Amino acid sequence: VIDGALGHGGGQLLRSALALSMATGRGFEMTAIRAARKKPGLMRQHLTCVRAAAAVCGATALGAALGSTTLTFSPGPVMAGAYRFDIGSAGGTMLVLQALLPALARLEAPSTITLIGGTHNPLAPPAEFITDVLLPVLARIGLRATLRLVRHGFVPAGGGEIVVEIAAAAPWQRLVLHERGARRGASVRALLAGVPYDVGQREVAAVRAGLGWSEADVPAQIAQVESIGPGNAVLASVTYEHAGELTCGIGERGRPAEQVAAEAVRGLRDYLRCTAPVGEHLCDQLLVPLALAAGGEFTTTTWSPHAEAQRLLLGLFFGDVARPTRTEAGWRVEVDGVAGA
Ligand code: ATP
Secondary structure (H helix, E strand, O other): OEEOOOOOOOHHHHHHHHHHHHHHOOOEEEEOOOOOOOOOOOOHHHHHHHHHHHHHHOOEEEOOOOOOOOEEEEOOOOOOOEEEEEOOOOOEHHHHHHHHHHHHOOOOOOEEEEEEEEOEOOOOOOHHHHHHHHHHHHHHOOOOEEEEEEEEOEOOOEOEEEEEEEOOOOOOOOEEEOOOOOEEEEEEEEEEEOOOHHHHHHHHHHHHHHHOOOOOOOOEEEEEOOEOOOEEEEEEEEEEOOOEEEEEEEOOOOOOHHHHHHHHHHHHHHHHHOOOOEOHHHHHHHHHHHHHOOEEEEEEOOOOHHHHHHHHHHHHHHOOOEEEEEEOOEEEEEEEOOOOO
């Protein structure tokens, strides 16, 4: 039984519970789903996670309805295959992927997942975070997947599409990630769909100014992208030999370009101020995949409420397998792997 108010009391608790349940074959009952949120219960994105997880492992899911605050999930065996799920709103496709990826990546056959919804959402990883930051680290532990962005999807129209190819499981490798290594480069990108070009120019200029990046040192790209509705995002990224970070600002009607850029600047500044290789969001997204694989150890810039929620949830399934300790460089995190559990 999982109290949905644990830790940060958000949707990620549900997605991770689904991932752990599918991977271990252990059912769960979750109460007070998204208790800490303004509109608690299952929103479209969370409901798609539940339905998708149920389809992938032939589960029964009692309480799988919009607004539901309780769910009883009884998984069956996870099946590799080609799946397509449509969130039916601009809900974040990257978040649905979080729920499905760990269990499908443990199978001896490959899978393909097509997801329809938002690809650049507030408070969620943008597609480029998955391809440039998360998947390269997961590849190091033996979880091999690629993500192709077919069409961008923005709030409120959605309709974006991603295709994720998940390779058959390879032997798991323990992660050891304490150093960034040499700096390889940085970039700034503005994505525009039905939004004037000068918005992109202002965003790029504001990111450069905010991070002290010169035109000569940091290349910029302003891209008109295909989408069924208007939208805008600005992405700032930095890459090192062993790690990287990508932050974003998401445009909204009436929100000045400089404010959108400031959001991307804030996130990247936090990362650049530290020396730890794993940024705040990567940290919470690594814990479940690592625990389900061979485990590992890494240094992260911060231990967020999202990460703490993952630790508490992992505790319910496996005991004390994720252990953060404060260090000079940030937080050192050790995760025991339970592959085969
Ligand atoms: P709610 O809490 O309203 O249910 P939710 O389902 O969208 O919302 P959260 O529980 O807040 O989800 O989890 C959001 C997830 O998205 C976390 O894994 C977090 O690390 C990740 N995330 C949020 N913003 C970013 C970002 N800018 N870059 C990368 N990852 C992000």
